[in-house]
Amino acid sequence: MHEEIKGLIVPVLTPFAESGKINEEAFIRHLAYLKGHGIERIMVNGTTAEFFSLLPEERKTLLKLARANFDGLIIQHAGGLGLAQNKLEVQWANELGADAVAVLPPMYPAGLSDAGMIEYFNALEAEAEVPFILYNFPKHAGNAITPKILKEVSHFAIKDSAQDFELMKHTPRYFVGTSTNIYEPVQEGAAGFVAATGNVRPELYAAMDMLVVAAKVEDAAVMQRELRAYSAQFSAGGVPVLKQALSRKLAGYPTNVRCPLV
Numbered sequence: 001m002h003e004e005i006k007g008l009i010v011p012v013l014t015p016f017a018e019s020g021k022i023n024e025e026a027f028i029r030h031l032a033y034l035k036g037h038g039i040e041r042i043m044v045n046g047t048t049a050e051f052f053s054l055l056p057e058e059r060k061t062l063l064k065l066a067r068a069n070f071d072g073l074i075i076q077h078a079g080g081l082g083l084a085q086n087k088l089e090v091q092w093a094n095e096l097g098a099d100a101v102a103v104l105p106p107m108y109p110a111g112l113s114d115a116g117m118i119e120y121f122n123a124l125e126a127e128a129e130v131p132f133i134l135y136n137f138p139k140h141a142g143n144a145i146t147p148k149i150l151k152e153v154s155h156f157a158i159k160d161s162a163q164d165f166e167l168m169k170h171t172p173r174y175f176v177g178t179s180t181n182i183y184e185p186v187q188e189g190a191a192g193f194v195a196a197t198g199n200v201r202p203e204l205y206a207a208m209d210m211l212v213v214a215a216k217v218e219d220a221a222v223m224q225r226e227l228r229a230y231s232a233q234f235s236a237g238g239v240p241v242l243k244q245a246l247s248r249k250l251a252g253y254p255t256n257v258r259c260p261l262v
Contacts, residue, residue: 008209010198011046016256031070038206041073048196051079053258067097075100094129102133110142121153131156179231200245
């Protein structure tokens with residue numbers, strides 16, 4: 001399915017019951033909602049999924065549930081803290097049916113050298129039997145992926161939530177991590193985009209995906225303005241606001257988040 005890793009990817013939310021446990025029924029219903037509105041590619045256990053609040057066994061469970069209930073393309077985010085845990089989560093991608101794996105730089109020790117991150121990424125890439133995607137999000141990881149890292153780590157693509165478009169020329173495939181700035185990067189050669197607000201209005205983002213693929217310039221420009229206006233309401237609220245909005249679209253979807261989110 002390598003050739004299908006392009007276009008729109010939706011990073012799926014994780015629903016929680018009042019008890020704090022994962023609400024598996026709501027997760028499965030959400031996957032059906034996305035698929036029913038034209039979504040063909042998802043990421044599980046990403047930032048939007050609150051991976052930082054999930055136990056390793058919970059992240060594994062979500063990947064299993066996704067593979068059993070979503071017949072599109074699945075990217076597993078290896079969101080563990082530390083090389084040993086991330087190796088395990090890359091192995092889950094291999095064994096549990098993920099179509100690709102995405103990995104952030106090491107987290108907590110900020111300002112790491114390129115040499116250290118290259119060693120880290122290469123150790124994880126060596127474990128991967130599926131396409132290996134680097135995930136650039138320096139705002140949260142504390143370390144940015146650089147052209148040198150892209151040159152020295154074998155990788156399939158980069159997902160760039162920093163929107164550092166200079167990185168595009170240093171990678172075979174560039175995915176812009178945004179719900180608002182889509183058309184221009186794709187016109188410049190980006191392979192696709194990762195849109196968190198696609199959780200709530202999947203039909204809108206699926207339509208944008210079709211316009212981009214069809215190179216319908218004028219229609220895509222109009223759609224992008226609509227997407228920017230729609231996404232603006234979520235920019236400050238993040239995951240809690242996304243869940244509240246989804247609960248109005250998907251009856252009964254729980255709005256609970258895990259501390260420290262409120």
